[in-house]
Amino acid sequence: QKEVEQNSGPLSVPEGAIASLNCTYSDRGSQSFFWYRQYSGKSPELIMFIYSNGDKEDGRFTAQLNKASQYVSLLIRDSQPSDSATYLCAGGTGGFKTIFGAGTRLFVKA
């Protein structure tokens, strides 16, 4: 069974802090990884993707991938209350199926 595991949270951080979201995956064939943000009652929105080991930065977001450890993370710097959402980690093997984690709920306290 291919799985992507995340801590469901909630993860609570103060405004301005760094939020660190983590996930692990079981399928070594996974080639690409994605972070989707989902606000309550809304649809998922892709915010980051990463294919290679190392870090990838986009604005306040940094995705990190360690294929040897089968570990993916998302760092959100200078967290804002508007970042409060559920963050879904997802992995793909190149086919049409994306394996989603259960999501981590993030609360950023003003």
Added chain:
Amino acid sequence: DTEVTQTPKHLVMGMTNKKSLKCEQHMGHRAMYWYKQKAKKPPELMFVYSYEKLSINESVPSRFSPECPNSSLLNLHLHALQPEDSALYLCASSQVHETGGFTGELFFGEGSRLTVL
């Protein structure tokens, strides 16, 4: 503005009704998806169309019937649903990689929230 549009946004239907969910994308993508999402759960894949052909059916009950009339449109026909089918139904699209798989980046519509009474 989302480039994947779903209608209706909300739908309430009885167990004997027949209804349809519609999805349209203007991103030039050649793969389209239906996902089902229950509260506090991740999206679950139902169907995938690639180049207007059904590629994946995740053993979905026949009371859900997908249709892809062209590369921009995707429908989900609903008939004789059960209350447990109440959920958020998400349409998504993606590019198709030159090798035939997909690039992994899904673009979701806003969803159709379905309630079955």
